[in-house]
Amino acid sequence: MKKINIGVVGLGTVGSGVLEALRDNRDIIAERSGVILEVKTVCDKDPSKLEQAPGDDRSLRTADFNDILKDPEIDIVVELVGGIEPALTVIKGALNAGKHVVTANKALLAESWKEIIELAASKGLLVRFEASVGGAIPIINTLRESFVGNRINAVYGILNGTANFILTAMSSGDMSFQKALKIAQDKGIAESDPGLDISGADSAHKLAILAMLCFGQEVYADDVYTEGISSVGTQDVVNAARWGYGIKLLGIAKNSEKGLELRVHPTLIRLSHLLSGVNGADNAIYVQGDLMGESLLYGKGAGKYPTASSVVGDLAGIASRISFWKKDPAAVSAGIYKFKKLSSRKMEDIELAYYLRFSVIDKPGVLAGISGVLSEYGISIANVAQEERNEGETVPVVIITHKAREGDMRKAISKIDSLDYVTSGTVVIRIED
Numbered sequence: 001m002k003k004i005n006i007g008v009v010g011l012g013t014v015g016s017g018v019l020e021a022l023r024d025n026r027d028i029i030a031e032r033s034g035v036i037l038e039v040k041t042v043c044d045k046d047p048s049k050l051e052q053a054p055g056d057d058r059s060l061r062t063a064d065f066n067d068i069l070k071d072p073e074i075d076i077v078v079e080l081v082g083g084i085e086p087a088l089t090v091i092k093g094a095l096n097a098g099k100h101v102v103t104a105n106k107a108l109l110a111e112s113w114k115e116i117i118e119l120a121a122s123k124g125l126l127v128r129f130e131a132s133v134g135g136a137i138p139i140i141n142t143l144r145e146s147f148v149g150n151r152i153n154a155v156y157g158i159l160n161g162t163a164n165f166i167l168t169a170m171s172s173g174d175m176s177f178q179k180a181l182k183i184a185q186d187k188g189i190a191e192s193d194p195g196l197d198i199s200g201a202d203s204a205h206k207l208a209i210l211a212m213l214c215f216g217q218e219v220y221a222d223d224v225y226t227e228g229i230s231s232v233g234t235q236d237v238v239n240a241a242r243w244g245y246g247i248k249l250l251g252i253a254k255n256s257e258k259g260l261e262l263r264v265h266p267t268l269i270r271l272s273h274l275l276s277g278v279n280g281a282d283n284a285i286y287v288q289g290d291l292m293g294e295s296l297l298y299g300k301g302a303g304k305y306p307t308a309s310s311v312v313g314d315l316a317g318i319a320s321r322i323s324f325w326k327k328d329p330a331a332v333s334a335g336i337y338k339f340k341k342l343s344s345r346k347m348e349d350i351e352l353a354y355y356l357r358f359s360v361i362d363k364p365g366v367l368a369g370i371s372g373v374l375s376e377y378g379i380s381i382a383n384v385a386q387e388e389r390n391e392g393e394t395v396p397v398v399i400i401t402h403k404a405r406e407g408d409m410r411k412a413i414s415k416i417d418s419l420d421y422v423t424s425g426t427v428v429i430r431i432e433d
């Protein structure tokens with residue numbers, strides 16, 4: 001059976017998971033793909049990770065990734081370093097050396113996908129990145145192959161396991177934000193900088209990758225309006241549930257003749273919505289297209305073995321393609337990469353319903369004052385609730401609005417927040433139908 005040599009750069013959680021999977025499932029991978037995936041060299045700058053690296057004792061261990069790039073026997077380089085550098089140097093070095101690439105690096109792809117894909121295409125090489133979005137969920141290859149005949153109208157979902165784990169813990173009411181984050185870190189789900197999970201940046205990286213594949217436009221993470229989960233309080237989760245909503249951090253991309261809507265933010269969704277039942281570190285991605293209708297892909301969004309599953313799938317895919325299909329391998333996927341300049345919608349022009357939590361002094365005229373400002377900006381109220389408190393104390397007032405322009409909402413909130421009876425910044429959470 002043909003053997004394909006692999007070099008793995010980066011032996012963190014996912015890297016060691018990939019090595020274990022290639023060792024333990026070597027036979028079934030060979031049976032199914034017709035190729036033996038042989039790890040020839042592993043690389044990490046940390047000597048203890050090199051020492052503990054699971055896998056074949058025959059594989060070489062090195063702290064210098066150039067040992068992999070310079071080795072003419074290595075066919076595929078797996079980049080699992082994460083972050084921008086040296087990951088970009090590793091990937092470009094591998095392609096320039098004539099090697100195919102598998103990567104899980106969403107932050108890098110969301111910034112430099114065009115440079116990487118164009119370099120690969122110019123060399124007739126393949127770059128696969130299934131593990132970059134949704135852990136074990138096969139969304140990337142589904143978009144590139146199974147759904148390729150569709151005009152996609154919308155793609156959205158729960159793209160970050162850590163944020164979803166924290167929000168799920170808050171909704172069950174038995175765990176603090178910090179404790180939930182700590183558990184996510186211990187499970188190997190969170191980024192090495194968990195700020196990326198909480199700020200929404202990791203979801204924005206993933207949304208940019210999905211949107212560029214779905215809509216064929218030049219989307220980068222900076223094009224995505226991004227808000228994280230730190231302003232969401234347990235009381236918001238409880239209030240939302242009272243009106244039949246759950247709160248999820250969603251990445252949303254919707255296409256219309258007005259342009260592409262790209263946003264990541266905490267979102268109220270109906271408890272009956274399929275995404276409401278996606279809990280813990282799980283991810284789910286909803287896609288809507290003209291031929292396939294609606295589809296929901298659900299599964300493990302993060303973690304050692306789920307992410308390794310996607311990396312190994314990409315490796316087997318490239319290995320069988322280069323072994324059995326000798327013509328220009330890049331031609332198969334070239335059609336997807338005819339990108340148009342991004343035509344995006346301004347966040348201010350998007351119309352959404354809102355959940356608003358005001359912190360106000362409980363005294364006569366306060367509700368009238370707030371509703372007066374909302375009405376000044378053409379914002380219509382759908383529901384109001386206020387907890388009972390003694391006059392003069394601070395109380396939360398929660399208002400659900402009908403759809404309003406984001407730009408008008410921002411102006412109204414800024415005016416309301418400057419009123420003397422408003423004691424702290426208003427919590428604003430958008431609602432998705």
Ligand code: HSE
Binds near residue numbers: 134160189191197
């Ligand atoms: N930190 C990411 C998450 C890992 O929590 O989803 C998977 O990309």
